[in-house]
Amino acid sequence: MSTQADQKIPELDFNTPALKRHRKVRALKDRSATVGIAIGGSSVILAVLLICFYLLYEVAPLFSGASIEPKEAYTLPSEESGKSLYLTTEEQMEVGFRVAENGDMIFFNVADGSVIKKVQNPLGNPTAFAVESDTSDLMAFGYADGRTLVVKQEYKITYPDGTRLITPSIVYPYGDEGVQAADFPIRMMSVRNSDSRMTVAVVGDSSAQVVRLDKDVNFITEEVELSETKASIPFVDDTYALLISGDQRYLYVADRSGAMNEFDLRDIDNVTLKDQIDLVKDDAQLVSMRYLVGKSSVMVADSSGRVSQWFNVRDDNNVEHLTFIRDVQQPVGLVTMAMEHRRKGFATLDERGVVAIFNATSSRQVIDEKLTDETGRLISFSPRANGLLLEDGSGLHFFDVDNEHPEVSWSSIWGKVWYEGYQEPTYTWQSSAANNDFEPKYSLMPLAFGTIKAAFYAMLMAVPLAICGAIYTAYFMAPALRRKVKPVIELMEALPTVILGFLAGLFFAPFLEENLAAAFSILVVLPVGILLFAFLWSRLPASIRWMVPEGWQPLLLIPVVVLLGWFCVAMSPVIELSFFDGNIRGYITNDLGITFDQRNALVVGFAMGFAVIPTIFSITEDAIFSVPKALTQGSLALGATYWQTMTRVVLPTASPGIFSAVMIGMGRAVGETMIVLMATGNTPIMDFNIFEGMRTLAANLAVEVPESEVGSSHYRILFLAAFVLFIFTFVVNTIAETVRQHLRKKYGSL
Structure with a gap:
């Protein structure tokens, strides 16, 4: 009979072929996972860097220096006509044009200086010359007999045999015999032309005069008929420069020392001295x-x-x-x-x-x-x-x-600039206008300010609601109810922001404007009403309160919130009539001096806050729910209340996750496009007024990138705005990660 000691203990063989194959497969899977994760992470970092470098590539030309290179040099075309009074070229820089001292008008080839066409002045040698503007190609000559001759250069482009041919010519809009502008020899002159009138100012050796030619179209012959008005103006000794304003309202006469007299030409029969300036x-x-x-x-x-x-x-x-x-x-x-x-x-x-x-x-x-x-x-x-x-x-x-890109500098982008027609230096974004004389305004300050403003009001609404909701859901709510509430709130994040923006702009903004009293009263009535209901609930007999299972009490608040909200909306006309004479918007605008726009920051705060709440809520709730139960149970066992445990144990432990949730929500608010695009009015202003709209960097990119000319200053400024948004997000995330690590280190030992 064998004893137990005689029995052999079975030996485990870890080197069987099956186990070896299993270890090799597992090692292969581990290495594959390691390589895959490394490649994925590196790819993300590389993609972000490529985005950054591409943005810099598009932005860099804005601040690159200009250059000028010699192209051609030759003797003055038709040199015998004298020095030039005026020089220019046509659009393609193929045909040049100069006005000589003797009045000859010479077209020449820019490439070699050869004369293409020479037009002699029909009235002989001029004694004065003026250019209306470089863009109109209109010029005027003055003569010793007091006449003025208006001429215009024109260019006709044809393509014989597929080759571009530019044919220049001179036309005389008011005839080639001139207009009698003065009864004295003209020494200096200025001209300004428009569709309805032309104004000419002439100065002689001791006299000065203004001539206004009003244009009337004969409806029968369709010819332009001119009615002439003349007026003498005070003579300025040593007159050196004359200018007529673009709207033909003012005449500026300056002497050699820089003393300038400004004359008011609005009443041509009574020209008055308006101002004197050095x-x-x-x-x-x-x-x-x-x-x-x-x-x-x-x-x-x-x-x-x-x-x-x-x-x-x-x-x-x-x-x-x-x-x-x-x-x-x-x-x-x-x-x-x-x-x-x-x-x-x-x-x-x-x-x-x-x-x-x-x-x-x-x-x-x-x-x-x-x-x-x-x-x-x-x-x-x-x-x-x-x-x-x-x-x-x-x-x-x-x-x-x-x-x-000469119009771009750091001062014009980030500093105040005094633009034409403005009363003072301002931060202004206005990238286009209806006329070609427009002064582009590329200040990014209103856009950066609007981005921060929109995010601020969105976070002001979203953070308290999301964090408080997450605290209650994770710590106080019944598990069965939590399993229903949390997915529903997270499902809100799946709503397309374009739908939220559409509803905010077309429905909520008008509704809020009509019920402003309700919007403000609900901020008071709802908290007070909920506290009052909670107080009354606590005073009910225990037998009634115990009918609602522990952690299911939030369901009782749903009808309370709905009823209080309906009450505030129903009482809105009464409140408005009793306290604001039936017009709360007029009270805000007229009595308080606060401008009101229907699509404003309040609308954005509600709409974008609604979009941000699920993000903050979900991450915060997971962070609080993940706090080890041993910590909460230990705190309660030592005599702490639920509230003390929450504030002194749970929240500090979950603070890294809560802070991350807030920062991610802020990143979502900063980068949001469609809601602010549809619900703000897109007004690039710098006003923290909650009743004013704004324009954000993201919304501006969505609006203007499709309309910008590739490679233009506007196009590259938009890429600079994208780069600023990128850097802003990077800085915020870096700060957030730094703070999160600090909080994790500080409270990780709890």
């Missing part, structure tokens, strides 16, 4: 006075190298005054300056032969290069500002200009 400082002499494109800003260059910008600003009495806005300074005296045809840019030529190019809006100097060793006489931009003509003693020089 345009230059100290002992400097006036060099040039010209209008910037748009005919709003007067640019004044003086012999000290200073160029100052002036435009009309209304005072407290609604009276316009020509006001100094900003200036730029060159180290030496200036010879002349030229205006860009389509942007708020200008160039100066100084005594050294250095050409500097500036942008008036951004106060940015983009080019400062010496282009000639001789004394320069005249410079001029091509219509697209991608070419520059310079005339000096040796002839004519043509330069290619690469200057794509």
Whole structure:
């Protein structure tokens, strides 16, 4: 008989073929999972970096320097006609145009300087010359017999044999015999033309006069008939510059010392002196006075190298005054300056032969290069500002200009800028307008402010409701009820934000406007009503209270909340009539002085808060519910109440998760597009007023990216806005992670 000691203990063999294969498969799975997770994580990081680099790639050209390169140089076309009074080119920079001292108008080939066409002045040698504007191609000559001749350059483009052919010509809109503007020899003149009238100011040796030609269309012959009105104006000794304002309301007459008289031309029969202004400082002499494109800003260059910008600003009495806005300074005296045809840019030529190019809006100097060793006489931009003509003693020089984004600078993006027509410097975003003379306004401050404002009001609504709801659901609610409530709230996150924005903009905003009294009264009535109901419930007999299982009491609040909400809406007209004379919006606007917009931050707060609540609630509830039960039970066993346990044990332990929930919710609010796009009115203003709308960075991108020209300043500014949003989100997430790790370390030992 064998004993137990004699029996062999079975041995386990871990090296069987099946176990070896199992270990190899498991090791392969582990390595595959490790590699897959590493590749996935690295891909995410790489994708984020690529997005960042792509945004920087699109933004970088905004701040790159401009360049100017010599292209052609030749003697002055038709040199025998004399120096140039005016230089320009047509759109394609193939045909150049100059007006010579003797009045000849010469078209030439920009590539080699060969004369294409020469038009002799029909009235002989002029004694005065003026350009209406570079964009209109309209010019005027004055003569010793007091006549003025208005001419215009035109270009006809044809494509014979598939090759572009530009044919230039000169036309005379008011006839080639001229208009008798004065009875004295004209020494200086200025002209301003519009569809309804033309105004000409002329100055002689001792007299000055204004002529206004009103245009009337004969409905039978469809010919333009002119009615002439003349008026004498006070003569200014040593008159050096004349300018008529773009609306033909004012005449500016300046002498060599820079003293300027402003005359009011609105009543042509009674021209009055409106103002007197000193345009230059100290002992400097006036060099040039010209209008910037748009005919709003007067640019004044003086012999000290200073160029100052002036435009009309209304005072407290609604009276316009020509006001100094900003200036730029060159180290030496200036010879002349030229205006860009389509942007708020200008160039100066100084005594050294250095050409500097500036942008008036951004106060940015983009080019400062010496282009000639001789004394320069005249410079001029091509219509697209991608070419520059310079005339000096040796002839004519043509330069290619690469200057794509002069209107953008850090100060124009983030600082206050005094824009034309504004009463003071402002932060303004306005990227387009109906006319070509528009001054782009690319301040990102209103958009950044609107983004923060929308997120603030959304979080103001969402955070208290979401966190308090999560606390009750995770800690006090019955498990069976929790299993129903939590999925329903998380399901709210699946609602498309475009639907929320649609409902907020078309239904909730008008409803809120009609029931403002209810919206404010419910903030008081609902908390008080719930507390009162809770107090009454606590005073009921225990037999009644025990009929509701522990943790199911929130269901009792549903009819209470609905009833209180209905009561507030029903009482809204009564409250409005009793306290606000039946018009609470009028009270807010007129009595409180607060502007009211139907689609405002209050609407966004409710709508976007509704979208953010599920995110914050779900993460917060999981964080609180994940607190070990041993901690809560230990706290209760030591005599702490439920509330003390919640505030001193559960919330500190769950604080990293709660903080992450708030930050993720804030990131969702900052990046939200459709709700703010449809419910805010998209007004880019900087006002923290809850009754005003806003425009956010994300909404602005959604609205304007499809309309922007690829590669334009507007296009790249929008990418800069996207980069700012990217950086803002990155900074917020970095701060959030830092704080979360700190909280985790601090309370991890509980």
